[in-house]
Amino acid sequence: MPRYAPLNTSLFVENRKRLYSELHSCSLLVLNSNDIMPTNADGSMRFIQNSDLFYLTGIDQEESILLMFPDFPNEDFREILFLRETNEEIAIWEGHKYTKEEAREVSGIQTVLWLSQFERIFSMLMAEANHVYLNANEHIRADVKVETRDARFIKWCQQQYPLHRYERLAPHLYHLRAVKSEEEVKVMQEACNITEKGFRRVLQFVKPGVMEYEIEAEYLHEFVRNRSRGFAYEPIVASGKNACVLHYIANSEMCKEGDLLLMDVGAEYGNYNADMTRTIPVSGKFTDRQKQVYNAVLKVQREAMKMLRPGNVVKDYQKEVEKIMESELIGLGLLDKHDVKNQNPKQPLLKKYFMHGTSHHLGLDVHDVGNVYRIFEPGMVFTVEPGIYIREEDIGIRLENNVVIREDGIHDLMANIPIEAEEIEALMN
Template sequence: MKYQPIDRNLFSKNRKNFMAQMKPSSLAVFNSNDIYPISADSTMPFEQHRDIFYLSGVDQEESILVLFPDCPKEKHREILFLKETNEHIAVWEGEKLTKEAALASSGIKTVYWLKDLEKIMFEIMTQSDTVYINTNEHYRANVETETREDRFTKWLTAKYPAHSVAKSNPILQRLRSVKDKTEINLIQRACNITEKGFRRILGFVKPGVMEYEIEAEFIHEFLRSRSKGFAYTPIVASGNNANVLHYIENNQECQAGDLILMDVGAEYANYKSDMSRTIPVSGRFTPRQKEVYNAVNRVKNEATKMLVPGTDWAEYHVEVGKLMTSELIGLKLIDKTDVKNEDPDWPAYKKYFMHGTSHHMGLDTHDYGILTEPMQANMVFTVEPGIYIPAEGFGIRLEDDVVIQESGEPFNLMRNIPIEADEIEELMN
């Protein structure tokens, strides 16, 4: 891994918190992701399943974690199963985790090779009544591929049909949404790497550069800072491309007088950052561009103040809509008649600001979190309002990542990334 070792106490604490919410006489199982094939012998880069990483720190394929807090045998209360390593594998694929290395990174003392899985599982399943399976119940999930976790669940429930089945996901949704101090520091590191990339491109952008050249400048800075790359597919959208919310082609030339909307973030140690900035290709905003830019920035700043413990996610978005409505009236994009006659299910402001303002962030860019439950201290949220005006040839989105505090305004993890229009112009010139 490119990232520096993480204190294994984080993973021990995460397991302890998870096991405290399990039913009596139950065990839970978590699998690594597959390495997904492309064609011939080509594969996609491996990405670890966030849940097994959250609970163990293990960051390699063909790994299984079993938690059984009530197991009669103390050594089987936490078990890791790993792909057996040897000298041949080390030469051809690189060194895999040894049992000693797995203990060092996870804090789990009992480590078996996968060849022992069925034997050990039979023993501990006879000692338990309930098995927790790990299903993906994220509100944005839309999965067509059968995962390694899915296949394991089929096998386990078929082999042991008399066991009760419970779900890990509701426990993980709540645990993962509230970040440990170590996790916040890792997200901060990802944000700091993103800052380096952004400052790099401020001196690089000029009329005639290609969107993909800007993308290349970001990835250069990310990789040299121990990131393995982008936290998500980057958006580098110049001119009217910014009005396509998920524009990812990044293949157009940046024209003088246009704006570039960049939605880009680095990952670090599997933790994510999520930044949006909009800058002028020529180094100066036009008066109209700056007027809209400052309106978006005001909405972002006021929306940020609302992210406090107890806030309801749905009500928060209603209040942000009111802020945006006021700004759009000021920009003469809508008027009071539009507001008076609006459809409550699709308010007038949605014509120019059609997406949500905030989402949880952490190990996933759109991280775990139950949106019907009040916000809590140490949750990390994005704040990302935008105004998109196809008729005027530009769109603007500004986005920071913030940590909800026990009291007072949230802590901005992107506080050092330039955002004020005047500062952007100064740095570009």
């Protein structure tokens, strides 16, 4: 069973209710769990649940299927959860699996059946359904090379039932998942709190001579002992020149005196994710130049937070952030204001030092689902992560917090995680 404390069942009940209003009448919806992915020989990766299935059920187990048919005449079949039937041998080799009663308590779904009954029940429901909603990974940055359980089901379903009207489920779920409930925010706050514990531990550990992977191990120790499954994503622990590599994950080099250390790490908790970046001086004290660049990044981050307001959109927000960053880069002597004035607007000069976006949705997925053209709404959770990367000076600084958009501003889920240069120095010394 999951190591995290049980999440509130009302979260999943309410998520299903919200989805009902998005569907055509007389519709059947099908969602499959993720597969357990193989490695080599008889090895397998750790199971990670399909985010959409978890969002609607809270069920954290392989070979699970959710059927929803809100208009079905018999109320007992409007929500059905199918689970892998366990036995003594499975319990010996793999451990405990959900009982029907446990699955009811977690999901709030009353009709829980074994997978062996799926095809018979599905056939009965399909006889009454006009529209069938099937799921796929439609994240705009997804690069899906492995056939998923959902993809295999789509093939089987359309072959068995070719005359039904098939619909895409992903746009509806992505629309709903982009706005977090207060219950979801509580779980994300816990992920951020665990991340804070890891960071404070590392501040006491870092000194010249330690290896990047040793720092990674300190984070992992603190995350796991606080009921996290571990890192929300592959951690970046990048010292010196490595801090200028945006997706550096080797974490294999020694931290040297005078270097900066950029750490992009986050804890997972209850399948929800934190995503923090902090940059600290390996020696415990920033040089004047390092602090100058650090404070420029911090200023951009704080100005960006002010613009995460209901009514704004990503494109306009990013453009305004880049104007502020441009000014800071001129102040740091990295850009010339006359060159900036005459630059090609399609190839802005600041991209040499700040080449990525400032914010992305955060939630059950680290780069969470949500339409980039959608106007910001209360309840959306975003990262705020400006950075300046000066390769010729071996300076890479990024600062990242996670914030919830509110009617009147933002709520910073990482407000308690040290970020001021002076506070970082004080805690390291």
